[in-house]
Amino acid sequence: MTSINYGSELIGRRAVVTGAAGGIGAACAKALARHGVWTACADIETPEATVTEIEADAGRALAIRCDVSDEEDVAAMYAKICQHIGRLDYLVHCAGIMRQNPILETETEEFDAVINVNLRGTFLVGREAVRAMNSQGGRIILIASDLGYLGRETFSPYVASKHGVLGLMRSWARELAPDILVNAICPGPIDTAMLSAEHMTPEWREKELDIPLARFGQPEEVADMAVFLTTDASRYITGQGLGVNGGSVMP
Numbered sequence: 177m178t179s180i181n182y183g184s185e186l187i188g189r190r191a192v193v194t195g196a197a198g199g200i201g202a203a204c205a206k207a208l209a210r211h212g213v214w215t216a217c218a219d220i221e222t223p224e225a226t227v228t229e230i231e232a233d234a235g236r237a238l239a240i241r242c243d244v245s246d247e248e249d250v251a252a253m254y255a256k257i258c259q260h261i262g263r264l265d266y267l268v269h270c271a272g273i274m275r276q277n278p279i280l281e282t283e284t285e286e287f288d289a290v291i292n293v294n295l296r297g298t299f300l301v302g303r304e305a306v307r308a309m310n311s312q313g314g315r316i317i318l319i320a321s322d323l324g325y326l327g328r329e330t331f332s333p334y335v336a337s338k339h340g341v342l343g344l345m346r347s348w349a350r351e352l353a354p355d356i357l358v359n360a361i362c363p364g365p366i367d368t369a370m371l372s373a374e375h376m377t378p379e380w381r382e383k384e385l386d387i388p389l390a391r392f393g394q395p396e397e398v399a400d401m402a403v404f405l406t407t408d409a410s411r412y413i414t415g416q417g418l419g420v421n422g423g424s425v426m427p
């Protein structure tokens with residue numbers, strides 16, 4: 177798989193990637209590090225394997241354990257990042273969870289868990305990123321979903337959380353311009369653990385393929401967009417939900 181070469185533009189920049197233990201987050205962390213970005217890899221699971229891969233590829237990275245829905249954890253994560261690198265250029269916020277259940281089988285605890293990780297987590301991680309970027313500016317890249325534009329039966333808490341992520345993104349893009357550009361990537365079905373039988377029925381997994389490109393995307397294809405959004409080539413883009421979705425949604 178090929179991706180754009182941005183030369184030396186990103187060398188020495190500093191990023192935090194959440195959800196970096198696997199899936200889209202791990203792909204984003206590795207892609208940024210390959211471009212010379214010092215990358216803090218944060219996850220509620222241990223993100224050491226991603227860091228080991230980055231270091232084996234001559235990149236620079238730091239593993240941080242962090243529950244993005246926990247305010248103290250998030251503050252400690254940024255304290256550690258600032259202690260290591262002083263300030264931050266990029267946030268790529270990938271941490272998220274999905275649950276599938278009909279409304280009458282959705283416990284309040286399950287609703288709270290999804291909203292806490294996906295929406296409250298985005299708020300906490302985004303707010304502290306703004307502090308860490310301080311007056312020098314930066315880029316915030318959130319991972320929403322094509323379901324940020326749609327309703328979908330049996331996924332309502334997840335869908336609501338992703339609509340919320342787009343609301344935060346659009347509001348922050350206005351509030352933080354022109355110093356910080358804020359965008360969201362809205363992936364379609366990407367081949368990660370999130371689409372596994374643990375989180376989704378086989379019937380829905382099959383339905384996910386009913387899109388123009390008729391295949392699951394790869395995490396690296398989302399990472400290509402994340403890297404683009406850190407470069408000078410994307411300097412006039414803010415407040416946008418950018419679909420990497422095989423044509424699943426055409427908003």
Ligand SMILES: NC(=O)c1ccc[n+]([C@@H]2O[C@H](COP(=O)([O-])OP(=O)(O)OC[C@H]3O[C@@H](n4cnc5c(N)ncnc54)[C@H](O)[C@@H]3O)[C@@H](O)[C@H]2O)c1
Pocket residue numbers: 194195196197198199200201218219220221242243244245270271272273274293297319320321322362363364365366367368369370371
């Ligand atoms: N895979 C898809 O089809 C798809 C489609 C659209 C959007 N997304 C979004 O992409 C993002 C990444 O998902 P993925 O597909 O890579 O799934 P994934 O399950 O492979 O990765 C999610 C990562 O987030 C981490 N995480 C979960 N809860 C956390 C918490 N409280 N604090 C810190 N980290 C936490 C997990 O440990 C995991 O490493 C999510 O926000 C997801 O909603 C995925």
